[in-house]
Amino acid sequence: MTDEHITGAQFQNTEGCSVMHDISRIKARTRTPRLKGYLNIVTGLAFGLTLLLLLVGQAQASEESSGTSLKKEVDGYKVELVFTEGKAQTGDNKLKIELHDAQDQPVDKAKVTVTAEMNITAAKGTESSAKKNTHGASTQSPERVKAVELKAGHETGEYVGQVKFHDAGKWNIKVTFVVQKQPKSATFEADVMKADASKWYVLWGFLGVNLAVIITAAATRKKAR
Amino acid sequence: MKDQSVAVSTAASGNLLKNKFIGWVFTSGWYPGFFQWLTVLVFLLIMYLLLLGPTSAHDNWGTALTWVLWWPLIPIIFVLAGRFWCNVCPFGKLNDVVQKLVGHNRPVPLFLKKYGIWIIDAVFIMITWGDHVFGMVESPWNSGVLMLMIATAVVATGVFWERRSWCRHLCFLGGLSSNYSQTGMLALRGTSEKCAECKVPYCYKGWEKVPGCPVFEYPRTMNSNAQCNFCGHCVKSCPNDSLTLKVRLPTSELWFVHKPQFAAAFLAAVIMGIVFLQNFTMLEAWKPMLSWLENAFNTDSFMVTFTVVFLITLPIPLALLAFTSFVAQKFNGDSLVKNFTRFGYAIIPLDVAGHIAHNLFHLLAEGKAVFLTGLAFFGKEVPDVSNALVDGATIQILQYALIALGVAGSLFTVYRISKSNYTGGKTWATVIPYAVLLILFGIVNIALFSLPMMMRL
Numbered sequence: 001m002t003d004e005h006i007t008g009a010q011f012q013n014t015e016g017c018s019v020m021h022d023i024s025r026i027k028a029r030t031r032t033p034r035l036k037g038y039l040n041i042v043t044g045l046a047f048g049l050t051l052l053l054l055l056v057g058q059a060q061a062s063e064e065s066s067g068t069s070l071k072k073e074v075d076g077y078k079v080e081l082v083f084t085e086g087k088a089q090t091g092d093n094k095l096k097i098e099l100h101d102a103q104d105q106p107v108d109k110a111k112v113t114v115t116a117e118m119n120i121t122a123a124k125g126t127e128s129s130a131k132k133n134t135h136g137a138s139t140q141s142p143e144r145v146k147a148v149e150l151k152a153g154h155e156t157g158e159y160v161g162q163v164k165f166h167d168a169g170k171w172n173i174k175v176t177f178v179v180q181k182q183p184k185s186a187t188f189e190a191d192v193m194k195a196d197a198s199k200w201y202v203l204w205g206f207l208g209v210n211l212a213v214i215i216t217a218a219a220t221r222k223k224a225r
Numbered sequence: 226m227k228d229q230s231v232a233v234s235t236a237a238s239g240n241l242l243k244n245k246f247i248g249w250v251f252t253s254g255w256y257p258g259f260f261q262w263l264t265v266l267v268f269l270l271i272m273y274l275l276l277l278g279p280t281s282a283h284d285n286w287g288t289a290l291t292w293v294l295w296w297p298l299i300p301i302i303f304v305l306a307g308r309f310w311c312n313v314c315p316f317g318k319l320n321d322v323v324q325k326l327v328g329h330n331r332p333v334p335l336f337l338k339k340y341g342i343w344i345i346d347a348v349f350i351m352i353t354w355g356d357h358v359f360g361m362v363e364s365p366w367n368s369g370v371l372m373l374m375i376a377t378a379v380v381a382t383g384v385f386w387e388r389r390s391w392c393r394h395l396c397f398l399g400g401l402s403s404n405y406s407q408t409g410m411l412a413l414r415g416t417s418e419k420c421a422e423c424k425v426p427y428c429y430k431g432w433e434k435v436p437g438c439p440v441f442e443y444p445r446t447m448n449s450n451a452q453c454n455f456c457g458h459c460v461k462s463c464p465n466d467s468l469t470l471k472v473r474l475p476t477s478e479l480w481f482v483h484k485p486q487f488a489a490a491f492l493a494a495v496i497m498g499i500v501f502l503q504n505f506t507m508l509e510a511w512k513p514m515l516s517w518l519e520n521a522f523n524t525d526s527f528m529v530t531f532t533v534v535f536l537i538t539l540p541i542p543l544a545l546l547a548f549t550s551f552v553a554q555k556f557n558g559d560s561l562v563k564n565f566t567r568f569g570y571a572i573i574p575l576d577v578a579g580h581i582a583h584n585l586f587h588l589l590a591e592g593k594a595v596f597l598t599g600l601a602f603f604g605k606e607v608p609d610v611s612n613a614l615v616d617g618a619t620i621q622i623l624q625y626a627l628i629a630l631g632v633a634g635s636l637f638t639v640y641r642i643s644k645s646n647y648t649g650g651k652t653w654a655t656v657i658p659y660a661v662l663l664i665l666f667g668i669v670n671i672a673l674f675s676l677p678m679m680m681r682l
Contacts, residue, residue, distance in 0.1 A: 085280060085281070091279075092281055092284070094281060154512070162281070199276065199366065202370065203276065206373045210380050213377075214323060214380065218327040220329070221327055221329055
């Protein structure tokens with residue numbers, strides 16, 4: 001039973017029901033056309049902005065879920081490093097290593113470990129990563145990620161695990177794998193972004209739109225009434 | 226009218242509002258505000274966790290609370306307590322708050338009243354697609370962004386349109402709950418003798434101390450619980466103590482739908498397609514199938530391959546319902562559309578059963594994640610144990626039992642709908658084709674639940 005169903009007919013047999021006339025509807029009908037038009041524009045703008053944010057959000061979501069990959073070749077072995085949740089960023093990062101031999105066959109049952117070390121020469125302005133003395137030389141060892149042993153993934157030749165980067169900047173990620181008792185390694189340079197930077201734009205965007213809608217509604221409420 | 230009286234008599238128990246405790250709760254000034262603010266607090270915590278917590282769904286307490294606990298429980302709540310969730314939903318409270326502060330309280334536009342249910346259907350389908358393509362559930366951030374989008378839409382509608390226009394005309398979960406709660410065990414109604422004498426429509430319009438019905442229902446003539454969220458405003462406002470809250474047989478409301486809507490029947494068939502799709506994409510066989518599709522379409526885009534599967538799977542139950550209605554019209558003489566609309570409602574019990582059975586897997590196979598990720602949030606050491614609450618075989622038996630119940634409920638609903646609309650041989654001649662369809666849906670569900678599935682976290 002919606003309000004449009006509550007018609008006069010239903011109330012004709014009930015005395016004193018003239019009060020049933022929907023006051024808000026009467027008010028709406030008696031609003032000046034100009035004000036109504038203005039309100040419609042505001043409503044349209046609010047929805048437009050919402051739609052825009054939806055698109056931004058979706059684009060962001062799409063970017064987040066696409067993953068980024070880096071490739072290297074060592075002694076005929078093709079090594080691919082994939083950050084499965086998007087670009088590498090500070091905090092926990094899921095990664096996947098794909099190993100293929102010279103015949104492009106997936107390499108099964110390999111022991112794969114990952115270590116990471118911050119690239120001090122490239123880490124400009126990341127004070128916490130390497131304190132410098134007055135001459136600009138590093139006085140501390142760079143940030144390191146302890147060796148992480150990866151587990152076999154869903155597909156053959158796939159190995160998955162998680163590493164945690166504490167700081168943004170350039171990191172050298174060393175992938176070591178042992179095939180037929182022969183250790184081999186490939187080093188990748190990854191640009192680790194500061195987490196949340198882009199997130200905050202989205203969050204502030206949502207807050208801004210909501211505040212704009214609320215402020216607009218507040219400013220026009222008195223007139224509308 | 227005879228059927229109506231039967232429907233009323235199926236409300237087997239007495240008026241729950243006469244129970245001292247329940248009556249006190251419904252008339253208390255703290256109800257429903259206390260529960261609403263409670264869910265708002267939990268919602269804020271979840272939003273914080275989703276947007277700023279661990280990036281991996283596996284470690285995020287917000288993901289576990291939302292997709293492993295809340296989402297599986299929600300269809301069960303609809304069966305047990307109708308749309309009570311909508312009453313305490315944090316988005317509904319957000320609507321109420323902004324409306325109170327700056328609301329224009331304009332009437333809901335006619336197009337929303339007329340076509341809102343189609344918007345709900347479309348959004349529901351889009352969100353299901355988006356969940357797979359953009360990974361809503363698997364990514365805490367994406368889940369959080371989805372919530373923010375909903376919150377923004379709620380604010381935008383709440384500030385301009387009166388009452389809970391969003392909940393009634395636009396919320397995709399509201400559309401789902403409107404269908405599901407018709408199988409619900411609780412019914413709130415006015416007492417016809419008292420309402421006939423009533424000269425004040427406070428229950429609908431409210432008065433200075435108590436607001437009117439937030440979802441535009443008029444208890445005096447209300448004959449469905451598709452919209453009522455048990456907020457209790459009408460109970461507080463009624464000067465004649467007319468309202469009753471009774472327990473009824475699950476699905477009984479579906480036996481006598483007075484004005485069946487085509488869009489609601491359409492949604493019922495769509496939900497069946499979504500249940501199939503969700504189960505299908507969780508099968509271990511899904512990945513090889515995806516690889517095959519990638520080769521067949523010469524693309525590595527998941528969006529393309531999934532969209533193909535989506536476009537094939539979703540219309541299947543719709544097409545089958547339309548075909549069955551085409552067969553049934555030969556026997557009962559009503560049009561295809563009329564048959565589709567009337568008997569589409571009979572799918573709802575099986576929808577609910579399929580939905581609960583699907584999510585039961587997440588709840589019982591991954592339920593411990595709610596506690597373990599919670600422990601991690603509070604800095605406690607997390608033991609390396611399985612997330613499962615019970616073993617897979619037990620879950621499967623429960624899923625089969627639920628589907629059997631759903632099929633039984635749907636079959637009985639078909640019979641009752643047919644009986645209340647046709648006489649003599651037409652009754653059974655109409656029941657048989659729909660019974661075949663429902664049993665087919667049941668078999669597909671059982672087949673899907675019998676195959677090994679992947680976890681959500």
